[in-house]
Amino acid sequence: MVVTLHRKPRLCWEAKPGVSPSRWKRKTGEPPLINGWIPYLGMALLFRKDAFKFLLDQQKKLGDIFTVHIAGRYITFIMDPFQYVYVIRNSKQLEFHEFADKMASKTFDYPALSKGKFPDLKENLHRIYQYLQGKPLDIISDHMMKNLQDIFEWKCSQATDWETEKMYKFCCSVMFEASFITLYGRVPAADGHKVISEIRDKFIKFDASFPYLAANIPIELLGATKKVRKELIHHFLLQNMTKWLGGSKVVQARQDIFEKYELLGDYDKAAHHFAFLWASVGNTIPATFWAMYYLLRHPKALAAVRDEIDHLLHSTGQKRGPTYNIHLTREQLDNLVYLESALNESLRMCSSSMNIRISQEDFVLKLEGNQEVGLRKGDWIALYPQILHMDPEVYEDPKEYKFDRYIENGKKKTTFYKAGRKLKYFLMPFGSGISMCPGRFLAMNEMKMFIFLLLARFDVELVENKAVRLDNSRMGLGILLPDVDIAFRYKLRSLRKRKALGLEVDIGCSDMPPRFVLPEL
Numbered sequence: 001m002v003v004t005l006h007r008k009p010r011l012c013w014e015a016k017p018g019v020s021p022s023r024w025k026r027k028t029g030e031p032p033l034i035n036g037w038i039p040y041l042g043m044a045l046l047f048r049k050d051a052f053k054f055l056l057d058q059q060k061k062l063g064d065i066f067t068v069h070i071a072g073r074y075i076t077f078i079m080d081p082f083q084y085v086y087v088i089r090n091s092k093q094l095e096f097h098e099f100a101d102k103m104a105s106k107t108f109d110y111p112a113l114s115k116g117k118f119p120d121l122k123e124n125l126h127r128i129y130q131y132l133q134g135k136p137l138d139i140i141s142d143h144m145m146k147n148l149q150d151i152f153e154w155k156c157s158q159a160t161d162w163e164t165e166k167m168y169k170f171c172c173s174v175m176f177e178a179s180f181i182t183l184y185g186r187v188p189a190a191d192g193h194k195v196i197s198e199i200r201d202k203f204i205k206f207d208a209s210f211p212y213l214a215a216n217i218p219i220e221l222l223g224a225t226k227k228v229r230k231e232l233i234h235h236f237l238l239q240n241m242t243k244w245l246g247g248s249k250v251v252q253a254r255q256d257i258f259e260k261y262e263l264l265g266d267y268d269k270a271a272h273h274f275a276f277l278w279a280s281v282g283n284t285i286p287a288t289f290w291a292m293y294y295l296l297r298h299p300k301a302l303a304a305v306r307d308e309i310d311h312l313l314h315s316t317g318q319k320r321g322p323t324y325n326i327h328l329t330r331e332q333l334d335n336l337v338y339l340e341s342a343l344n345e346s347l348r349m350c351s352s353s354m355n356i357r358i359s360q361e362d363f364v365l366k367l368e369g370n371q372e373v374g375l376r377k378g379d380w381i382a383l384y385p386q387i388l389h390m391d392p393e394v395y396e397d398p399k400e401y402k403f404d405r406y407i408e409n410g411k412k413k414t415t416f417y418k419a420g421r422k423l424k425y426f427l428m429p430f431g432s433g434i435s436m437c438p439g440r441f442l443a444m445n446e447m448k449m450f451i452f453l454l455l456a457r458f459d460v461e462l463v464e465n466k467a468v469r470l471d472n473s474r475m476g477l478g479i480l481l482p483d484v485d486i487a488f489r490y491k492l493r494s495l496r497k498r499k500a501l502g503l504e505v506d507i508g509c510s511d512m513p514p515r516f517v518l519p520e521l
């Protein structure tokens with residue numbers, strides 16, 4: 001069901017059951033309102049408990065467009081993916097940046113940019129995202145590859161026999177340090193690893209409070225979070241950052257821009273750097289975990305991806321030697337179609353970001369098929385792509401991990417259908433339109449490189465036979481975390497000489513029997 005202007009308006013007190021009369025008199029063309037009976041909170045508790053289920057339930061009752069009162073905000077959800085484009089391309093009447101600025105400045109403790117005190121700062125910062133694309137992306141990806149190899153080497157080179165670790169902790173430790181060094185530089189002190197792991201531990205504490213901060217809960221109510229945030233921000237004061245060596249162009253360019261704004265204090269600049277760190281690892285770490293977890297849980301997927309990796313190494317003459325010295329060009333990374341498909345599949349299953357826009361004026365949003373939605377100034381519009389990602393009409397057996405879902409005839413598959421119609425948007429872990437993640441290409445490269453190095457160098461397997469589920473407390477905020485950590489073990493792949501295709505190449509023991517056979521989930 002879709003709301004149209006042409007129908008007699010449904011006033012909220014004559015709405016369907018569950019639709020409360022208490023807030024608005026609905027104007028013509030406005031979607032049905034689910035108000036809830038708790039003052040101020042509205043439907044916040046139910047939404048927070050399980051947003052995915054809540055939205056599906058409302059869609060069943062009310063159709064593809066409805067408004068929900070959540071903690072003082074009135075959010076209109078557009079559930080039909082064919083209508084997404086009309087929201088995404090309307091960046092004039094549907095604004096994003098002011099909303100994001102308000103939320104980020106509060107969460108990361110810097111003065112809001114949109115208050116007029118910092119003319120063009122937002123635009124200048126956005127211009128810098130060019131350093132995460134094209135040629136600069138190749139450079140930063142090369143650095144990431146080198147840093148990942150150094151960290152694997154430092155952390156894992158002694159693993160001639162099985163080493164057991166917790167998987168989330170492992171992904172977090174490797175990805176945090178590699179990302180940190182790549183973006184901000186190496187901490188030159190003898191205890192450089194220790195300094196970064198201290199920052200990481202504080203980051204994990206802060207990140208645990210992130211959903212509450214995003215829900216507008218005052219930081220004073222969140223235990224030690226305020227203190228931890230302050231300590232984290234202090235790490236990024238200029239006097240500390242200038243000591244770090246070999247940081248990225250993107251961070252350097254941000255520093256240069258901040259220096260031009262006298263009204264931005266030292267602490268404020270540091271807070272901006274901290275916010276960028278959060279953006280660069282907050283989603284990448286759990287996404288890397290899910291990529292690894294699903295691969296290890298699915299032996300066929302693991303074998304196919306490992307095969308692709310080995311094949312690339314052999315075909316480019318890069319043997320796995322005692323030290324890491326692997327180089328991958330952009331083209332080679334792009335051509336890892338099985339690895340990319342497996343990553344996309346895990347992103348499909350674990351991402352839960354809500355794409356929000358704010359209506360700048362009272363206006364009528366025109367949708368496909370002459371449908372229209374009346375919006376008021378200040379209304380929120382939201383797309384919730386997790387519904388699309390789990391739609392059985394788009395993805396057969398959506399709860400199943402199928403590592404090759406994004407491959408067709410050996411090539412990347414980019415055509416997906418719903419009700420026989422081709423979808424423009426079918427996978428949206430990185431958001432959309434004006435709010436699309438500027439780090440998405442780097443993120444994909446980083447995750448590919450992590451899995452590449454892990455599988456090129458190690459035999460890896462789970463040692464616990466338990467299912468890990470999504471922790472829903474971050475629904476709507478990005479990549480969901482696992483509800484528990486899980487143990488896995490790794491060992492350097494033993495190098496056996498074998499003649500393959502007439503060439504003598506190093507091969508690993510991927511044909512080794514696993515310790516136990518896990519059921520496919």
Ligand code: HEM
Nearest residue numbers: 279280283284287353355429430431435437438439442443
């Ligand atoms: C799997 C990894 C990642 C995912 C799933 C992800 C997802 C997203 C999403 C959904 C948004 C939009 C948020 C919104 O609509 O409110 C976003 C924004 C952003 N992301 Fe990412 N991201 C990832 C990795 C990265 C990396 C590696 C970087 C940088 C190195 C990065 C930098 C940013 C920044 C700076 C923004 C804010 C953009 C703005 O100013 O509007 N992200 N990300």
